[in-house]
Amino acid sequence: MEARDTDILILGSGGAGLFAALHAHKAAPGASITVAVKGLLGKSGCTRMVQGGYNVALAPGDSIERHFMDTIEGGAWLCDQDLAWKLVKLAVERIRELENELGCFFDRNPDGTVHQKAFAGQTFDRTVHKGDLTGIEIINRLAEQVWSRKIARLEEHRAVELVKDASGKAIAGVLFIDMRTGQYVLVRAKAVLLATGGGPTMYRYHTPSGDKSCDGLAMALRAGLRMRDMEMVQFHPTGLLAGAHTRMTGTVLEEGLRGSGGYLLNGERERFMDRYDPKLERATRDIVSRAIFAEMRRGKTTPYGGVYISMAHLGPDRVRREFKGMVERCADCGFDLAGGLVEVVPTAHYMMGGVEFALDCSTALSGLYVAGEDSGGVHGANRLGGNGVANSTVFGAVAGDSMAAWIRGAQFSVPDKSLVEEAVARCERPFGRPPANLEALRERLYDVMWEKVGILRDAQGLAEAAGELAALDASLDEQGIGKAGRAFNLTWHDWLNLKSLVAVSRAICAAAAAREDSRGAHFREDFPERGPLESSAFTSIAADGRVLMKPVAFTRVRPGESLLKSAA
Numbered sequence: 001m002e003a004r005d006t007d008i009l010i011l012g013s014g015g016a017g018l019f020a021a022l023h024a025h026k027a028a029p030g031a032s033i034t035v036a037v038k039g040l041l042g043k044s045g046c047t048r049m050v051q052g053g054y055n056v057a058l059a060p061g062d063s064i065e066r067h068f069m070d071t072i073e074g075g076a077w078l079c080d081q082d083l084a085w086k087l088v089k090l091a092v093e094r095i096r097e098l099e100n101e102l103g104c105f106f107d108r109n110p111d112g113t114v115h116q117k118a119f120a121g122q123t124f125d126r127t128v129h130k131g132d133l134t135g136i137e138i139i140n141r142l143a144e145q146v147w148s149r150k151i152a153r154l155e156e157h158r159a160v161e162l163v164k165d166a167s168g169k170a171i172a173g174v175l176f177i178d179m180r181t182g183q184y185v186l187v188r189a190k191a192v193l194l195a196t197g198g199g200p201t202m203y204r205y206h207t208p209s210g211d212k213s214c215d216g217l218a219m220a221l222r223a224g225l226r227m228r229d230m231e232m233v234q235f236h237p238t239g240l241l242a243g244a245h246t247r248m249t250g251t252v253l254e255e256g257l258r259g260s261g262g263y264l265l266n267g268e269r270e271r272f273m274d275r276y277d278p279k280l281e282r283a284t285r286d287i288v289s290r291a292i293f294a295e296m297r298r299g300k301t302t303p304y305g306g307v308y309i310s311m312a313h314l315g316p317d318r319v320r321r322e323f324k325g326m327v328e329r330c331a332d333c334g335f336d337l338a339g340g341l342v343e344v345v346p347t348a349h350y351m352m353g354g355v356e357f358a359l360d361c362s363t364a365l366s367g368l369y370v371a372g373e374d375s376g377g378v379h380g381a382n383r384l385g386g387n388g389v390a391n392s393t394v395f396g397a398v399a400g401d402s403m404a405a406w407i408r409g410a411q412f413s414v415p416d417k418s419l420v421e422e423a424v425a426r427c428e429r430p431f432g433r434p435p436a437n438l439e440a441l442r443e444r445l446y447d448v449m450w451e452k453v454g455i456l457r458d459a460q461g462l463a464e465a466a467g468e469l470a471a472l473d474a475s476l477d478e479q480g481i482g483k484a485g486r487a488f489n490l491t492w493h494d495w496l497n498l499k500s501l502v503a504v505s506r507a508i509c510a511a512a513a514a515r516e517d518s519r520g521a522h523f524r525e526d527f528p529e530r531g532p533l534e535s536s537a538f539t540s541i542a543a544d545g546r547v548l549m550k551p552v553a554f555t556r557v558r559p560g561e562s563l564l565k566s567a568a
């Protein structure tokens, strides 16, 4: 097995991974830093796919207190308040760094100030953007900066195990499969960042990039780390619905469409949001997704089985000008966004849940850090649109600074050989077994998660889902990929993807069964009440599937209070 050493090892090259690399390099210029990524650096992950933009309190009239309160209210009071405060405070620094040091160009007003647009669930228009393709601007500039520094890259290297030392208390390195050759690579590191970006691709309709299959979360569970808020899976209300024959189905039509005044119509072309929320189409994502799902259940659907979004009343020229990328995406699928109707369906978009972590991004495993969508606690029960990329860049930078400080006194640990051997054996399992119909297993996973662990849940459905997911895991273990070769064997990687997705689906299902109320993205038809905010608790799950309910610490503001009032 190939072996390498690096002081700092970063898993993933999204906003979190690349910011961590740049900050670690700045804070510890002599350290060896390696970014290892399942895809290509600069071309993979979801940060590149960010359309709408980046929330930050910049404008006069806005404030970090207001941004914070929107985040807490949006998160249904389940956020870790100190993490949320750090998010809103450091977002201001990060957006300045992106513009003034890293070279991003964001859209501007005629007076030269940064243009900030409306996003749902916010009391102030604070979303910074570059048209509706903001993520490409951010990731291209970050990637250029990383390429120009002495930062090593391991591309198309899939992390498969967080390898601890023999004590089991500290990280010693990470085991990878070099996807190009199919060989194993063991990288020892003093500090490791988990930034593989979560990604709820276990649902029939989903938005994240194809390289994301919850590998990081599955590895963290196996390593004994606790996850919080795993039941909180955000559905974006407006996934494009263009039929089962195209991968465009499920991809997101950005929130700015509703933010700027778009209407949702059911299959009978009636506007329906007034029956669900006074904020109409500008209600938060959870509310709008449930409303659409309810209309679908009533049978008021479009030809492909969803609802419509309509923008024409805003003026086709304006829509074409402001949402060029969205108009083109819809046109590719035969829809006219500017002047006609486009079919949409709620689509699994983001995981609020993830690894429990501290303010400096450290975890319970010494030397292991986490940032971005792999982490849990910043958004509580619901992430505001625009807070995702803020989260990954803010905490990626924090993690880079923390790891640079950590490695100063740290030594390399010796990887526990038995863990490496077990991990290799687990990965090798499908070789030589009779070829499976992985597509059929994936369809089973899609069905069970969409029907029973999706937008509406109840105890019976969740219990059935738990059984079906266990059976699915067992089926995967029995099925194989035949005698195929190892180099770029995408069937093998599909099998590994499914193993990760099923493991994390089981955690989502168990946390959803444990939460007997309805908050944010989690709605129980058998427990539709939100429950008292004062006694809010979050779920915390470990690999054994047991869920603890831990009280939320209201460290900055209590339910019923507001930082805005006390600031006034």
Ligand SMILES: Cc1cc2nc3c(=O)[nH]c(=O)nc-3n(C[C@H](O)[C@H](O)[C@H](O)COP(=O)(O)OP(=O)(O)OC[C@H]3O[C@@H](n4cnc5c(N)ncnc54)[C@H](O)[C@@H]3O)c2cc1C
Pocket (backbone or CB within 6 Å): 011, 012, 013, 014, 015, 016, 017, 036, 037, 038, 039, 040, 044, 045, 046, 047, 048, 049, 050, 051, 052, 053, 054, 055, 157, 158, 159, 160, 195, 196, 197, 198, 207, 208, 209, 211, 212, 213, 215, 216, 252, 349, 350, 371, 372, 373, 374, 385, 386, 387, 388, 389, 390, 392
């Ligand atoms: C279509 C879309 C639109 C979005 N729009 C917005 C928006 O407008 N505003 C907003 O705030 N947020 C938005 N989001 C959410 C936002 O993209 C994410 O919150 C954020 O970018 C996640 O950053 P990250 O660095 O954690 O992960 P990512 O950017 O997803 O990066 C993950 C990285 O990990 C790598 N990886 C995965 N598995 C492995 C493995 N096993 N080994 C090694 N590497 C691995 C991937 O290849 C990738 O490089 C959007 C998401 C999507 C999907």
